[in-house]
Amino acid sequence: MKKYAVIVxxxxxxxxxxxxxxxxxxxxxxxxxxxxxxxxxxxxxDMEVVLVVPAEHVEAAKGVVDAxxxxxxxxxxxxxxxxxxxxxxxxxxxxxxxxxxxQDGVRCLTSGALVRRCYExxxxxxxxxxxxxxxxxxxxxxxxxxxxxxxxxxxxVQTPQTFLSSILLPSYRVEYREEFTxxxxxxxxxxxxxHLVEGEVNNIKITTPLDMLVAERLLS
Amino acid sequence: MKKYAVIVxxxxxxxxxxxxxxxxxxxxxxxxxxxxxxxxxxxxxDMEVVLVVPAEHVEAAKGVVDAxxxxxxxxxxxxxxxxxxxxxxxxxxxxxxxxxxxQDGVRCLTSGALVRRCYExxxxxxxxxxxxxxxxxxxxxxxxxxxxxxxxxxxxVQTPQTFLSSILLPSYRVEYREEFTxxxxxxxxxxxxxHLVEGEVNNIKITTPLDMLVAERLLS
Numbered sequence: 001m002k003k004y005a006v007i008v009x010x011x012x013x014x015x016x017x018x019x020x021x022x023x024x025x026x027x028x029x030x031x032x033x034x035x036x037x038x039x040x041x042x043x044x045x046d047m048e049v050v051l052v053v054p055a056e057h058v059e060a061a062k063g064v065v066d067a068x069x070x071x072x073x074x075x076x077x078x079x080x081x082x083x084x085x086x087x088x089x090x091x092x093x094x095x096x097x098x099x100x101x102x103q104d105g106v107r108c109l110t111s112g113a114l115v116r117r118c119y120e121x122x123x124x125x126x127x128x129x130x131x132x133x134x135x136x137x138x139x140x141x142x143x144x145x146x147x148x149x150x151x152x153x154x155x156x157v158q159t160p161q162t163f164l165s166s167i168l169l170p171s172y173r174v175e176y177r178e179e180f181t182x183x184x185x186x187x188x189x190x191x192x193x194x195h196l197v198e199g200e201v202n203n204i205k206i207t208t209p210l211d212m213l214v215a216e217r218l219l220s
Numbered sequence: 221m222k223k224y225a226v227i228v229x230x231x232x233x234x235x236x237x238x239x240x241x242x243x244x245x246x247x248x249x250x251x252x253x254x255x256x257x258x259x260x261x262x263x264x265x266d267m268e269v270v271l272v273v274p275a276e277h278v279e280a281a282k283g284v285v286d287a288x289x290x291x292x293x294x295x296x297x298x299x300x301x302x303x304x305x306x307x308x309x310x311x312x313x314x315x316x317x318x319x320x321x322x323q324d325g326v327r328c329l330t331s332g333a334l335v336r337r338c339y340e341x342x343x344x345x346x347x348x349x350x351x352x353x354x355x356x357x358x359x360x361x362x363x364x365x366x367x368x369x370x371x372x373x374x375x376x377v378q379t380p381q382t383f384l385s386s387i388l389l390p391s392y393r394v395e396y397r398e399e400f401t402x403x404x405x406x407x408x409x410x411x412x413x414x415h416l417v418e419g420e421v422n423n424i425k426i427t428t429p430l431d432m433l434v435a436e437r438l439l440s
Contacts, residue, residue, distance in 0.1 A: 129359075131359060134354075134376055135425065135427055136376040136377050136378065136425065137376075137377035137401055137402050137404075138374060138375065138376060138377065139351065139374075139375045139377055139404075139416070140369070140373055140374060140375070141372075141373040141374075141375060141416075142373075145413055145414075146375065146414070146416055148399075148401065148402075148404065148405050148408075149360070151401075152361075153360055153361040153362075154358060154359075154360060154361075154374070155358065155359045155360070155361060155366065156354055156356040156357075156358060157356050157357035157358065157359055158356065179368075181357055181368065181371075182357050182368075184357075184359075184368065185368050188368075193365055194365075194366070196359070196361075196366055201428060201430060202430055205355065205356065207355055208421060210421065210422060210434065210437075210438065213434065213437040213438070214430065214433065214434050214437070217433040217434075217437065218430065218433070
């Protein structure tokens, strides 16, 4: 089935304390975003990418795309004010009867194996949301206190959140709601169950300087 | 108030794929456990440490203790079959009217500032359980499916779990139960509320080779 990756790179980098948004920070001389693009372009020969960036980053993003293995398979879209809006903008550029991967631009350590695992499950079940278990104990805040929860039941959600276009596209034909914190919540709101798939411990999101150090080591 | 740290170093290292248990793996020429010991010994001049290890690691543990700044403030105890048993063995060696820190031996990046924050809150409220928020979205498995939970309400639990001895010691005078996954759950089972305190993103537990890389970078 045809494959599209909608890669959302809208961060402002404020949490890094850096002037450069984190998707453009360099890891071994390449921007974080370059690794993310490469992973998806390499995973499947017929993968097409829609890269969604804020208007002010279009030029920088073009530079990153041009350095990838297949710039001709990447199109740019200008994002909106929220993650939901940005994904919706990206979805306007994809075709029907496909599998769609929605990926954080700053999740640059996703493996090709995970991309393919998500694809296969999405074809079979309609969706694939990669998750890993917490290795720490987990508590839920309740009122003034907190309760412990069985950590084997707590799943930390990663990307690519992957769906059949026949499920994802209609789900996004709604108004934005506050509970839409990721793509899975949008799809659920339209009445579809979402299916989890085993993610990867190393598939981290770059949000702090520590994450940059980790990513640098993992890429070495 | 008098301070005791019960440092539990009972892991077998199987998750690291290494023959050496993770608490003895070297970070910049020092064992992981050495850093943990140093943090607690340095945090307060009157801190005493009870280091709980399996019988087969007593000799190795002695070597680590001797390399610290204050071996005379560290005593060894032989651990039990479960975390609960090991902590209980350690608690047999501490005095009344004190604050007790229970620490994972492989959590070697805990800062002195966090130790002091836990101390101050435990004196004031009776307990201090360091937690951080998840930066990933979180889902809870329910039956065949899963539900999303507000990630601001999900707290990942760290150590040192810190208590007044007047709360912790009586709480451990019970039989082991399966729901005793950490010290907080034991204290709660005896009818005490536990109080959370802000932990540290860098206060990671060394369980995978990736964690070793991170720790090495953070110590550089």
